[in-house]
Amino acid sequence: MQNNTFSTLFIAQKLIHLEAVDSTNNYLKVLLSKSEPLAEGTVILADNQFSGRGQRGNTWLSEPGLNLTFSILLNPTLLKVEHQFKLNMAVSIGIKNALCKYVPEEIKVKWPNDIYFGKKKIGGVLIENTLQGNVIKHSIIGIGINVNQREFGSLPNGRASSIAEILQQDVDLRTILEQICHCIEAQYLRLLAGSGKTQHQEYLNCLYLYGLPSTFKSSEGNFVGIISDVANTGELLLKTEEGDRHFGFKEIEFLD
């Protein structure tokens, strides 16, 4: 276990840096289940995550030593369960703000919290909450950012990229990790201080395809719609020819 000198108040002040692990989210979950209390903000970082998990039960592939794969423990006990997507929004804005310091053009967040540069995915977030009654007791924020990987051969559609591919130069992993932790912490503290409404608007402002007619796929087939909002529960709200519609995460696919 290592402590470090990041310029944060609590996120990554306790940093557990592993050479290899199946999944940093899994590792943190097991650690939490043991009796010793874990400090809020504890970060598990892995050089090689060999069984990384993504959203919708997908796997998260990351070339060992080249990218960031890490999980942050937060205890947002003040956040009501029905408002849990506010945490996703705060985390997404934090990552976007950190990456904007590196990348000259716009970073977008593809609902719910994929990190995009143009039409390419450069990062993803898997948030796993433990609920107690009406509150979130623990939140494991799992983050994968493609930093120095340049080959994405096996990934579908050639739609993955990395910071190094965008900049055409490698980036120091520790510096970018510190930036991301710093920016997430700032957004998390804003959320706890009651800035959820402003963050909601900020999230919409950086949302991929927000306000643009786009093609989607649902169980009923393909259709054109315009993303108009995201509910605090996390549902995506669309304006379509048939009127306003809302979709949960597994109910809709982006085709654009």
Ligand code: BTN
């Ligand atoms: C996605 O876009 O599908 C989410 C990807 C999340 C990947 C990260 S890497 C660190 C953490 N540990 C995991 O097993 N998954 C998350």
